[in-house]
Amino acid sequence: xxxxxxxxxxxxxxxxxxxxxxxxxxxxxxxxxxxxxxxxxxxxxxxxxxxxxxxxxxxxxxxxxxxxxxxxxxxxxxxxxxxxxxxxxxxxxxxxxxxxxxxxxxxxxxxxxxxxxxxxxxxxxxxxxxxxxxxxxxxxxxxxxxxxxxxxxxxxxxxxxxxxxxxxxxxxxxxxxxxxxxxxxxxxxxxxxxxxxxxxxxxxxxxxxxxxxxxxxxxxxxxxxxxxxxxxxxxxxxxxxxxxxxxxxxxxxxxxxxxxxxxxxxxxxxxxxxxxxxxxxxxxxxxxxxxxxxxxxxxxxxxxxxxxxxxxxxxxxxxxxxxxxxxxxxxxxxxxxxxxxxxxxx
Numbered sequence: 001x002x003x004x005x006x007x008x009x010x011x012x013x014x015x016x017x018x019x020x021x022x023x024x025x026x027x028x029x030x031x032x033x034x035x036x037x038x039x040x041x042x043x044x045x046x047x048x049x050x051x052x053x054x055x056x057x058x059x060x061x062x063x064x065x066x067x068x069x070x071x072x073x074x075x076x077x078x079x080x081x082x083x084x085x086x087x088x089x090x091x092x093x094x095x096x097x098x099x100x101x102x103x104x105x106x107x108x109x110x111x112x113x114x115x116x117x118x119x120x121x122x123x124x125x126x127x128x129x130x131x132x133x134x135x136x137x138x139x140x141x142x143x144x145x146x147x148x149x150x151x152x153x154x155x156x157x158x159x160x161x162x163x164x165x166x167x168x169x170x171x172x173x174x175x176x177x178x179x180x181x182x183x184x185x186x187x188x189x190x191x192x193x194x195x196x197x198x199x200x201x202x203x204x205x206x207x208x209x210x211x212x213x214x215x216x217x218x219x220x221x222x223x224x225x226x227x228x229x230x231x232x233x234x235x236x237x238x239x240x241x242x243x244x245x246x247x248x249x250x251x252x253x254x255x256x257x258x259x260x261x262x263x264x265x266x267x268x269x270x271x272x273x274x275x276x277x278x279x280x281x282x283x284x285x286x287x288x289x290x291x292x293x294x295x296x297x298x299x300x301x302x303x304x305x306x307x308x309x310x311x312x313x314x315x316x317x318x319x320x321x322x323x324x325x326x327x328x329x330x331x332x333x334x335x336x337x338x339x340x341x342x343x344x345x346x
Contacts, residue, residue: 018230052242077216101317154285166195179287181207
């Protein structure tokens with residue numbers, strides 16, 4: 001049995017005629033715009049997004065090595081997760097699989113869409129292997145979510161293991177690579193041409209420093225992109241956000257330099273944290289953060305908060321008892337963190 005996309009599409013989505021504007025149908029260079037009920041008086045944003053979005057699609061498709069028809073841009077990666085569930089999962093019938101601990105929005109969006117979620121604990125040291133998925137499938141499983149590098153653990157999944165799952169599972173495999181820019185592990189994008197059931201999600205929020213711009217990338221087959229395009233909101237990326245992204249994407253040298261500095265700071269912070277008696281374990285990380293287990297995470301969290309230092313408490317997550325997730329900041333921010341932690345030692 002081979003992968004058959006047609007069997008996964010919800011019937012109502014298959015029958016749906018998606019939104020199309022007059023400008024989608026227009027060919028050539030328009031000079032008078034009387035189609036969209038816009039305010040005709042010129043300003044920076046009186047027109048709906050058009051040229052900026054096309055430029056952004058072109059630039060990102062070229063950067064990622066995919067065709068424009070294999071790329072969908074969204075309002076952050078979260079929009080893509082929601083679209084995938086709405087397109088391929090029947091409410092109150094289908095289920096999805098994810099692995100705990102991981103990014104909470106897979107479960108939240110599934111619950112919003114009335115899709116059952118099966119959470120499978122990761123192996124010791126937060127290892128992921130294909131058997132974790134394959135041994136936990138049932139006939140209702142439509143989508144498997146894999147976060148690589150994983151949040152909050154920081155551990156990446158080997159691309160060959162993703163390939164094995166894609167070759168065996170007949171549903172959709174969604175690999176969320178929000179932190180891939182910080183990792184030396186090969187991106188799952190390398191598998192797109194050979195695995196039609198693979199969807200790779202990335203973002204400009206992390207390494208590109210555009211968290212406030214909210215642009216997510218979904219890369220997959222043109223057939224899957226065309227289905228997601230049918231149900232995405234019209235003009236889901238603003239002109240202002242597209243312009244900000246285009247400006248930042250021109251600064252590749254800054255992007256590479258900042259990644260190098262973050263990785264350098266991560267190594268330095270790991271060394272410093274390992275010398276503290278209150279630290280019990282620092283998990284190896286392929287991302288721009290560290291998951292750190294403390295002797296008493298509540299004490300550490302509350303003390304840092306009192307010093308106006310915000311970290312993420314992950315102690316209630318599967319396998320993360322007494323653990324805090326610490327993002328890698330600037331050298332000055334990391335010094336302030338360490339100074340505070342050293343005072344707890346005393």
